[in-house]
Amino acid sequence: MTDETERLRDRVAVELERTRARTALLTDAVDDDDLVRQHSPLMSPLVWDLAHVGNQEELWLVRDVGGRDPVRRDIDELYDAFQHPRRDRPQLPLLGPVEARGYVRTVRDKVLDLLDAVPLEGRRLTTDAFAFGMIVQHEQQHDETMLATHQLRVGAPVLTAPSPPDAAVRVGDEVLIPGGPFTMGTSTEAWALDNERPAHTVDVPAFFMDAACVTNGEYARFIADGGYDQPRWWTPEGWEHRVRADLTAPMHWLRDRDWWAYTRFGRTEAVNPDEPVVHVCFHEAQAYAAWAGKRLPTEAEWEKAARFDPATGRSRRYPWGDEDPQEHHANLGQRHLAPAVAGAYPAGASPAGVHQLIGDVWEWTASDFAGYPGFAAFPYREYSEVFFGPKYKVLRGGSFGTDAAACRGTFRNWDYPIRRQIFSGLRCARDAHLSELG
Numbered sequence: 001m002t003d004e005t006e007r008l009r010d011r012v013a014v015e016l017e018r019t020r021a022r023t024a025l026l027t028d029a030v031d032d033d034d035l036v037r038q039h040s041p042l043m044s045p046l047v048w049d050l051a052h053v054g055n056q057e058e059l060w061l062v063r064d065v066g067g068r069d070p071v072r073r074d075i076d077e078l079y080d081a082f083q084h085p086r087r088d089r090p091q092l093p094l095l096g097p098v099e100a101r102g103y104v105r106t107v108r109d110k111v112l113d114l115l116d117a118v119p120l121e122g123r124r125l126t127t128d129a130f131a132f133g134m135i136v137q138h139e140q141q142h143d144e145t146m147l148a149t150h151q152l153r154v155g156a157p158v159l160t161a162p163s164p165p166d167a168a169v170r171v172g173d174e175v176l177i178p179g180g181p182f183t184m185g186t187s188t189e190a191w192a193l194d195n196e197r198p199a200h201t202v203d204v205p206a207f208f209m210d211a212a213c214v215t216n217g218e219y220a221r222f223i224a225d226g227g228y229d230q231p232r233w234w235t236p237e238g239w240e241h242r243v244r245a246d247l248t249a250p251m252h253w254l255r256d257r258d259w260w261a262y263t264r265f266g267r268t269e270a271v272n273p274d275e276p277v278v279h280v281c282f283h284e285a286q287a288y289a290a291w292a293g294k295r296l297p298t299e300a301e302w303e304k305a306a307r308f309d310p311a312t313g314r315s316r317r318y319p320w321g322d323e324d325p326q327e328h329h330a331n332l333g334q335r336h337l338a339p340a341v342a343g344a345y346p347a348g349a350s351p352a353g354v355h356q357l358i359g360d361v362w363e364w365t366a367s368d369f370a371g372y373p374g375f376a377a378f379p380y381r382e383y384s385e386v387f388f389g390p391k392y393k394v395l396r397g398g399s400f401g402t403d404a405a406a407c408r409g410t411f412r413n414w415d416y417p418i419r420r421q422i423f424s425g426l427r428c429a430r431d432a433h434l435s436e437l438g
């Protein structure tokens, strides 16, 4: 075994255990009643997420990669996300808290055992330990989903974390991103998922990208200006949803005399006008941008702003370069339970000076979720391909609840345009006019 393979095995073991510690934190923080209860019809009971994470790990790593006997073939159907919509999951004969914890432990022990034996080459699924990376990302994505469930849970607060850092620099208004081709997506990132592949050239005309995300204070001005009462800012589909769902403010906002209060993980406090707005749906994001005289960026514009380095003409892995995210780059990984204000992470800015593209809040883009030219489903169609089409909008950049393992400059998230229980905000863009190109 080469040193490199050994280092890869060590890295996989560290990532698996680091991720499981987060899952344990999110599921041990509540009592058994809260673990089996459904906190919102939009979400699974936390105990479903827990055993589902173990079941996916069993399917891919124990059975497929390891070629070992099933641990619990009898529960596969219960934890198949395509068989049962979230609202129906509480009625299923799910594993209880003790059984679920025992199950994920048994699966993990087998995985750590086979990690030492399985060759990390020869098969695409195991080359560069891809299947292990896929399972780490899957669990981290469910951890973010469980964090969103915590946000929907009613009751005394159970999660704590230090506040994110304050602004270290003043961030400007908007930045010109020069027109021309750039490389979007990746063919080289070892743990990138099928929908991020392959790398391809996209010609993006010059445009302006806001240097920071839209803040609560800016969004409150949209509300105060009657933004939710005027169909002209909304698309017909957005307005229909705005009326039907009776939207009047971001999710979790409550009117408090002439300002707003916000309940975050069980604590109610005044909305901080400087923080990025979060818990808005695509339609609200689109309406805000129209009111502001701007628009949402396309997905290609977002990625160009995040990755393109005009000095070299190449695309970076992250806005700051090719280095994996460190604590000073971005607000990721649930280290904090809130997005940070603009200017808190100057070391994470892009070459053009766009701040906090990674972390803090997911950013809605104008784009439908679609396969890149040359897309090939891997390792299964249900990972992304079945979601391609106009029903889903792409979000980019990750949130304070996204782990670095599940967030890259190329990483793509998608959801229905009416969803806002996720940690979603927005950043505006606008066309560049000839007279502004100098």
Ligand SMILES: [Fe+2]
Residues within 6 Å of the ligand: 052, 056, 081, 138, 142
């Ligand atoms: Fe899943």
